[in-house]
Amino acid sequence: MQVRKGSLVRSTSLSLSAGAALLLCIVASMIYLVYKTQDYVDGAARARLLRSASADLLLAVQDAETGQRGYLLTREENFLKPYIASIGVLGGREAAFEKALASADYIQLQPSLIKDVVDKKIAELQRTVALTQMGRGAEALAIVRDENGLRLMNSIRSTLKSVIETSDRRIADRFSNNFDLVALLRIVTIIGTMLVIAIMFGVVLIIRRYVQEIATARAELEGMNAGLEERVRERTEDLIQANQEIQRFAYIVTHDLRAPLVNIMGFTSELDSALTTINAFFKEDSVVNRDEIKRNALLAVDEDLPEAISFIRSSTRKMDSLINAILKISRDGRRPLKPEAIEIEPIVKTSSDAIQHQVQDADGQISVKVNILKFVSDKFSIEQILGNLFDNAVKYKDPSRPLKLSVHAFQASRFTIGIDVTDNGRGISPEDHERIFELFRRSGTQDSPGEGIGLAHVRSLIRNMGGDISVKSELGKGTVFMIRLPSDLSQYVGSHGK
Numbered sequence: 001m002q003v004r005k006g007s008l009v010r011s012t013s014l015s016l017s018a019g020a021a022l023l024l025c026i027v028a029s030m031i032y033l034v035y036k037t038q039d040y041v042d043g044a045a046r047a048r049l050l051r052s053a054s055a056d057l058l059l060a061v062q063d064a065e066t067g068q069r070g071y072l073l074t075r076e077e078n079f080l081k082p083y084i085a086s087i088g089v090l091g092g093r094e095a096a097f098e099k100a101l102a103s104a105d106y107i108q109l110q111p112s113l114i115k116d117v118v119d120k121k122i123a124e125l126q127r128t129v130a131l132t133q134m135g136r137g138a139e140a141l142a143i144v145r146d147e148n149g150l151r152l153m154n155s156i157r158s159t160l161k162s163v164i165e166t167s168d169r170r171i172a173d174r175f176s177n178n179f180d181l182v183a184l185l186r187i188v189t190i191i192g193t194m195l196v197i198a199i200m201f202g203v204v205l206i207i208r209r210y211v212q213e214i215a216t217a218r219a220e221l222e223g224m225n226a227g228l229e230e231r232v233r234e235r236t237e238d239l240i241q242a243n244q245e246i247q248r249f250a251y252i253v254t255h256d257l258r259a260p261l262v263n264i265m266g267f268t269s270e271l272d273s274a275l276t277t278i279n280a281f282f283k284e285d286s287v288v289n290r291d292e293i294k295r296n297a298l299l300a301v302d303e304d305l306p307e308a309i310s311f312i313r314s315s316t317r318k319m320d321s322l323i324n325a326i327l328k329i330s331r332d333g334r335r336p337l338k339p340e341a342i343e344i345e346p347i348v349k350t351s352s353d354a355i356q357h358q359v360q361d362a363d364g365q366i367s368v369k370v371n372i373l374k375f376v377s378d379k380f381s382i383e384q385i386l387g388n389l390f391d392n393a394v395k396y397k398d399p400s401r402p403l404k405l406s407v408h409a410f411q412a413s414r415f416t417i418g419i420d421v422t423d424n425g426r427g428i429s430p431e432d433h434e435r436i437f438e439l440f441r442r443s444g445t446q447d448s449p450g451e452g453i454g455l456a457h458v459r460s461l462i463r464n465m466g467g468d469i470s471v472k473s474e475l476g477k478g479t480v481f482m483i484r485l486p487s488d489l490s491q492y493v494g495s496h497g498k
Helices: 002-074 077-102 111-133 137-145 148-283 290-334 344-354 356-361 379-395 454-464 489-496
Strands: 339-342 365-370 375-378 404-411 416-423 468-473 479-486
Touching (some): 002 077, 002 111, 002 137, 077 111, 111 148, 137 148, 344 356, 375 479, 379 479
Antiparallel strands (some): 339 375
């Protein structure tokens, strides 16, 4: 009963909230449309003002030119009246045009451009009129026949007519948009009213729907109970696998650390034997055996001691390397993971740049195919994983063919991403597919430097992030390393308390 009440109250509250939000949206839309309409009207008014100013300016220039032409042809003062009147109003009309143009953001025209042309035209008109008044009509007509004034007038007429036509289109566009807004306002009002009615009707149906909510909740609970056993089984398998790995790790560590210790112990005995021989040389008083003892002592100093010391040093370096490798693997499990949204392509590029010169030396190429945009993971671990796999691809390339290395990132499942790293190198025999991931274990001919910790390090990093790695390979046919990781590491870290 408590669940039913909660569901009923929740659904009712949501419906009423949706209705209120819808009403607010309708009001906001109406206010927006009103202001937008006003904006369109203002835009049309500005365009109309610019059009009027352009037409007035063009008319003034044309009237001035008409008066000038009439006066040049007839020498009658009556033709100077429209010329003088047009010259008188021209400054005001230029100012009005510049002001209107400054408020018109839809035309990219510098006022100085039209002003310069108009000023040149007026100067040409004034000069010809002045020459005619001084009785030098022939010179004035020569200026007119030069057609410079014609070109100036054509430029003025073309520019201003273009402004007028653009303004006409702007006015028509603004009024068209205004009509569209009015229609949209009507549609929004009608749709909003219908939605409000639908919400009110939905409130009536809420009482019936809460029964379905209870049934859904019960089905989800049953599903969770059914999946709990599966999750327990998976965790148990993980624990068994981890325990087996610990046992293998303990065996490998004790076996590989024991070998240099045995060498050290053996060559320590060699040191004892050499020291005994040397001591005999210094303590022996017999003249008979003196030469033989000296030879043995020199042999011990020249050969036995350097050999023993060299092997002891080699064994200690081996132990130091093994211990450092063990510590490195151990630190992988203790390093705190830092989930963040990352892109795989830049990381692949960084890793490929590190081996680019080796790839070029092998006439090789690296290709990348990414079918996921971003996923949440530990960037440092991903860089380490790809870096190790790229290094292995170069190290174990097939010398008989150019190296080809490819990376394919994809969504493997709803909660898992896959990264496949493929090369056409020597390949790995089937019996070594699991062995290569063990610490201090390597596969195939050992003609490259290494201690067998790279892939163990890779698997440690991947499993620390809740993923896994497997290999598919045949000798002479290349290798595919298949990595599977959680698509959201933050959820894995949260559920495992890391």
